[in-house]
Amino acid sequence: QVQLVQSGAEVKKPGASVKVSCKASGHTLSNYNIHWVRQAPGQGRDWMGIIRPSGVTAYAPKFQGRVTMTRDTSTNTVDMDLKSLRSDDTAVYYCAREVDHSYNFDSWGQGTLVTV
Amino acid sequence: QSALTQPASVSGSPGQSITISCTGTSTNIGTLNFVTWYRQEPGKAPQVIIFDVNKRPSGISHRFSGSKSDNTASLTISGLQAEDEAEYYCCSYDGASSIYVFGAGTKVTVL
Numbered sequence: 001q002v003q004l005v006q007s008g009a010e011v012k013k014p015g016a017s018v019k020v021s022c023k024a025s026g027h028t029l030s031n032y033n034i035h036w037v038r039q040a041p042g043q044g045r046d047w048m049g050i051i052r053p054s055g056v057t058a059y060a061p062k063f064q065g066r067v068t069m070t071r072d073t074s075t076n077t078v079d080m081d082l083k084s085l086r087s088d089d090t091a092v093y094y095c096a097r098e099v100d101h102s103y104n105f106d107s108w109g110q111g112t113l114v115t116v
Numbered sequence: 117q118s119a120l121t122q123p124a125s126v127s128g129s130p131g132q133s134i135t136i137s138c139t140g141t142s143t144n145i146g147t148l149n150f151v152t153w154y155r156q157e158p159g160k161a162p163q164v165i166i167f168d169v170n171k172r173p174s175g176i177s178h179r180f181s182g183s184k185s186d187n188t189a190s191l192t193i194s195g196l197q198a199e200d201e202a203e204y205y206c207c208s209y210d211g212a213s214s215i216y217v218f219g220a221g222t223k224v225t226v227l
Contacts, residue, residue, distance in 0.1 A: 035216070037216075037218075043220075044117070044118030044119075044218055044219070044220040044221070045118075045205070045207075045218040045221075046218075047215050047216035047217070047218070058214070060215045061213070061215075094161075094162075096162075102167065102168075103150035103152070103167075103168075103209050103216075104150070104152040104164055104167040104168075104207070105152075105162070105164070106164055106173070107161075108161035108162050109161065110161055111161070
């Protein structure tokens with residue numbers, strides 16, 4: 001069974017950085033595009049970026065310069081680092097899998113609450 | 117403010133049909149067929165119920181259908197059931213900015 005399991009909730013001070021991890025079970029993460037999406041309280045959802053099987057990344061302009069996505073094939077994990085945190089970065093962060101350039105996300109992590 | 121516009125809530129009685137609209141622009145819904153509808157219940161991960169405007173993944177009821185006209189996509193739930201209560205939100209790839217854009221979500225209530 002395909003499952004994405006994310007790291008636990010974080011509380012950070014403004015200006016700090018946070019790393020959220022996304023670990024796969026039931027499949028090899030490095031075979032898929034992995035996306036990160038966040039939802040702030042009472043706000044809509046923001047697409048943050050993508051990391052491809054090759055390791056190539058693309059980030060939304062809103063987060064460019066502050067976000068870094070990396071993958072570790074040995075642990076079947078993808079990490080998302082967000083730096084220079086502000087209060088409006090308080091949100092639930094999700095990783096999501098895209099299969100075969102389908103432009104949709106068929107499997108999601110459970111979400112990680114980051115409070116700044 | 118979300119890039120795609122959805123109504124905040126839609127309600128209907130059991131057995132009725134409801135439609136949720138999702139309005140974008142010519143750079144996303146208007147010219148691309150990468151519209152996805154997700155269902156999400158509180159505390160749970162989102163689930164794809166419609167992809168590529170009108171395709172259903174295996175295991176999704178035929179009561180769910182999708183369509184598109186100009187810059188607006190729509191999700192129709194036929195034969196509304198109590199179990200359909202959830203939040204539904206739309207998502208589209210935007211070709212001009214090369215990002216994914218989302219609607220704010222619509223809460224469906226079964227009366």
